[in-house]
Amino acid sequence: MIEKHLMKLRARDPISPEEEAVIRASVKNVLNVPADRVAVREGQEIDFSMILLSGIAARRKDMRDGRRQYTELHVAGDFTDLHSFTLKYLDHDIVALSNCTFATVPHSNLQKITEEYPHLTRVYWFGTNLDACIHREWELSLGSRSAMERMAHLFCEMYVRLGVVGLVNGGTYDLPISQVELADMLGITPVHANRTLQQMRKQGIVEFVGGVVTIKDLEALKQTGEFDPSYLYLEGRGYR
Amino acid sequence: MIEKHLMKLRARDPISPEEEAVIRASVKNVLNVPADRVAVREGQEIDFSMILLSGIAARRKDMRDGRRQYTELHVAGDFTDLHSFTLKYLDHDIVALSNCTFATVPHSNLQKITEEYPHLTRVYWFGTNLDACIHREWELSLGSRSAMERMAHLFCEMYVRLGVVGLVNGGTYDLPISQVELADMLGITPVHANRTLQQMRKQGIVEFVGGVVTIKDLEALKQTGEFDPSYLYLEGRGYR
DNA sequence: CGAGGGGTTGATGGTTGTCAAGGGCTGTGG
DNA sequence: CCACAGCCCTTGACAACCATCAACCCCTCG
Numbered sequence: 015m016i017e018k019h020l021m022k023l024r025a026r027d028p029i030s031p032e033e034e035a036v037i038r039a040s041v042k043n044v045l046n047v048p049a050d051r052v053a054v055r056e057g058q059e060i061d062f063s064m065i066l067l068s069g070i071a072a073r074r075k076d077m078r079d080g081r082r083q084y085t086e087l088h089v090a091g092d093f094t095d096l097h098s099f100t101l102k103y104l105d106h107d108i109v110a111l112s113n114c115t116f117a118t119v120p121h122s123n124l125q126k127i128t129e130e131y132p133h134l135t136r137v138y139w140f141g142t143n144l145d146a147c148i149h150r151e152w153e154l155s156l157g158s159r160s161a162m163e164r165m166a167h168l169f170c171e172m173y174v175r176l177g178v179v180g181l182v183n184g185g186t187y188d189l190p191i192s193q194v195e196l197a198d199m200l201g202i203t204p205v206h207a208n209r210t211l212q213q214m215r216k217q218g219i220v221e222f223v224g225g226v227v228t229i230k231d232l233e234a235l236k237q238t239g240e241f242d243p244s245y246l247y248l249e250g251r252g253y254r
Numbered sequence: 255m256i257e258k259h260l261m262k263l264r265a266r267d268p269i270s271p272e273e274e275a276v277i278r279a280s281v282k283n284v285l286n287v288p289a290d291r292v293a294v295r296e297g298q299e300i301d302f303s304m305i306l307l308s309g310i311a312a313r314r315k316d317m318r319d320g321r322r323q324y325t326e327l328h329v330a331g332d333f334t335d336l337h338s339f340t341l342k343y344l345d346h347d348i349v350a351l352s353n354c355t356f357a358t359v360p361h362s363n364l365q366k367i368t369e370e371y372p373h374l375t376r377v378y379w380f381g382t383n384l385d386a387c388i389h390r391e392w393e394l395s396l397g398s399r400s401a402m403e404r405m406a407h408l409f410c411e412m413y414v415r416l417g418v419v420g421l422v423n424g425g426t427y428d429l430p431i432s433q434v435e436l437a438d439m440l441g442i443t444p445v446h447a448n449r450t451l452q453q454m455r456k457q458g459i460v461e462f463v464g465g466v467v468t469i470k471d472l473e474a475l476k477q478t479g480e481f482d483p484s485y486l487y488l489e490g491r492g493y494r
Numbered sequence: 495c496g497a498g499g500g501g502t503t504g505a506t507g508g509t510t511g512t513c514a515a516g517g518g519c520t521g522t523g524g
Numbered sequence: 525c526c527a528c529a530g531c532c533c534t535t536g537a538c539a540a541c542c543a544t545c546a547a548c549c550c551c552t553c554g
Contacts, residue, residue: 057484075394077480083397085390100380105387105485128379129372136368139379140340146382147345149389150325154315156396157323157441161510192532201397203511208534240317244297245345401542432500443543448502 016041016117018091018179019065023137025178026144026247033134040123041065047110049190054095054108062120063099066092069114070190074198075106084199086148087111087172091179097142099124112190112225147245156201159240161210164200166239169220169227173235174243185229189222196222214238256281256357258331258419259305263377265418266384266487273374280363281305287350289430294335294348302360303339306332309354310430314438315346324439326388327351327412331419337382339364352430352465387485396441399480401450404440406479409460409467414483425469429462436462454478 016037023029029037045064047053053071054060071088085106088094095108099121128135151171155164176187197207215221219235221228229235243249256277263269269277285304287293293311294300311328325346328334335348339361368375391411395404416427437447455461459475461468469475483489 073390075390077394077398081398083394085393097383097386100376100383101387101487105487106390125372128375132365132369135375136340139368139382142379142386143337143340143382146337146386146389147341149386149393150313150315150346153325153389153392153396154317154323156393157438158317158321194532198397204532205512205534206510209510212534247341247345434500444501445503445544446542449542452502 015044015067016065018067019093019117020091021179022091023141026140027137029134029137033131033137036127036131036134040119040127041117042120042123043118045116045118047071047114047116049110049112049114051110052107053110053114053116054098054104056105056107057103059103060095060098061122062118063096063124064094064108064116064118066090066094067115067117070111070188071114072109072111072195072199073106074109082198083201084195085152086145087175087199089172089175089179090181093119093138093141096124096138097145111195144247147247151245161200161202161206162213163239164202165196165207165210165214166219166235167241168196168199168239169222169229170236170239170241170243171246172227173229173232174246174248178248185232187227188225189227190225255284255307256305258307259333259357260331261419262331263381266380267377269374269377273371273377276367276371276374280359280367281357282360282363283358285356285358287311287354287356289350289352289354291350292347293350293354293356294338294344296345296347297343299343300335300338301362302358303336303364304334304348304356304358306330306334307355307357310351310428311354312349312351312435312439313346314349322438323441324435325392326385327415327439329412329415329419330421333359333378333381336364336378337385351435384487387487391485401440401442401446402453403479404442405436405447405450405454406459406475407481408436408439408479409462409469410476410479410481410483411486412467413469413472414486414488418488425472427467428465429467430465 020029020034042062053064066088068090071094072084073086074082074084076082094116095104098104127138155167159167172189173182173187176182181187193207193211194204197204200207211222218230219238220230260269260274282302293304306328308330311334312324313326314322314324316322334356335344338344367378395407399407412429413422413427416422421427433447433451434444437444440447451462458470459478460470
């Protein structure tokens with residue numbers, strides 16, 4: 015059930031069998047959330063966190079006038095709202111972009127982990143810090159990169175992150191989102207997202223059709239997005 | 255020495271005298287970093303974290319071609335690179351924008367905290383999650399707000415954050431940065447930053463001269479930036 | 495006195511946004 | 525079975541925000 019979660023953790027740090035047992039014992043329920051549904055609403059007080067088991071979820075901030083910004087994507091294996099353990103309520107929505115399955119972990123179980131398993135606590139603390147790294151990279155994209163560069167960078171990021179949990183086949187992976195949602199991730203309009211996609215296809219770099227990303231030229235994609243995966247902390251430099 | 259740090263922590267959660275003593279005992283050295291100097295360089299392995307005692311510091315990501323993006327500002331009292339405790343090396347630079355004084359905290363002392371002080375561990379975990387909240391708000395600004403809105407929002411954020419540690423006098427506070435740096439925070443060019451500043455001054459909203467921000471009309475400033483401080487978690491909803 | 499950083503201004507151009515319309519597909523109900 | 529709504533994608537014309545380039549001023553400092 016939480017195999018992908020363990021894959022993600024172990025891509026960065028060893029998890030002992032005992033710790034694995036602790037994690038497994040911490041999970042309480044399984045929750046299905048259909049596509050386009052808000053899983054956790056901004057400001058709502060909650061007493062559990064959720065591990066994404068399957069599907070694509072996202073964090074989204076909304077403005078009163080309808081403008082919205084996705085701030086991070088989540089793939090299977092991610093602890094989508096682990097930060098709610100210390101925040102108690104969120105500053106943003108967690109939304110399901112496709113049909114999603116979650117495992118719930120009561121905050122009381124997380125509290126127990128912080129009291130009895132220091133290493134596992136640091137592993138999870140690292141997890142939320144990794145989210146912050148992704149946020150920073152998105153800030154760089156939104157603030158300093160062109161539409162084309164942002165899009166290429168996003169496709170690279172998802173290629174790597176989905177690869178970690180075994181969800182990439184060759185140069186192809188599922189990304190079940192619409193062009194409107196893609197635009198709200200990249201900080202551009204849907205019209206411009208559409209034109210940028212066409213341009214990338216014409217150049218033979220990548221295609222995005224029907225919720226499937228097909229990378230035609232990985233090197234060109236990386237170069238276009240100036241993609242350097244070091245912010246994902248996968249090089250085994252051993253963060254501890 | 256770390257009074258502002260304690261002010262910041264206590265603005266969100268009670269810190270017991272015992273915990274205060276633990277924090278004080280964890281500090282090792284004091285470090286001076288002159289303006290425009292990199293305090294912690296991207297990728298550099300470090301075994302201590304730093305609390306900012308005075309000055310303005312920032313996190314910055316650089317691209318090969320010279321483009322750069324500040325991803326967060328830091329004020330006195332902030333644990334500027336607490337995340338290096340779990341990350342071990344950073345994905346970005348920590349730079350001093352003005353002359354800065356830091357207190358250093360060895361990671362070994364932080365490790366001890368995670369092993370013996372679960373509540374304090376959660377307080378610090380909360381601290382890094384708060385940084386992530388600020389990142390998300392900046393993502394929203396960079397992706398969805400106009401130059402004018404971004405600038406107003408930033409001035410509001412600094413007004414609140416500096417206010418927490420007692421560094422606001424009426425509607426005035428020090429923000430010793432150049433227009434070039436301001437531009438690199440807002441994802442615009444220095445020329446455009448300059449023109450946006452002039453527009454705000456003409457409208458009687460805010461002035462920024464010589465590294466000093468003078469708010470002329472706080473309500474107008476908040477409205478221009480659509481500023482809602484809830485992402486700073488200060489309302490005493492008690493995250494516990 | 496010259497160099498250099500910070501700020502300011504003008505002219506021009508380009509990336510991106512806005513507005514509007516239409517095509518293809520799916521699901522639903524008459 | 526067809527009409528229709530609705531979503532997603534696509535295209536064209538035009539406008540706006542912001543970038544680029546260049547020049548100049550002021551101040552400080554060596």
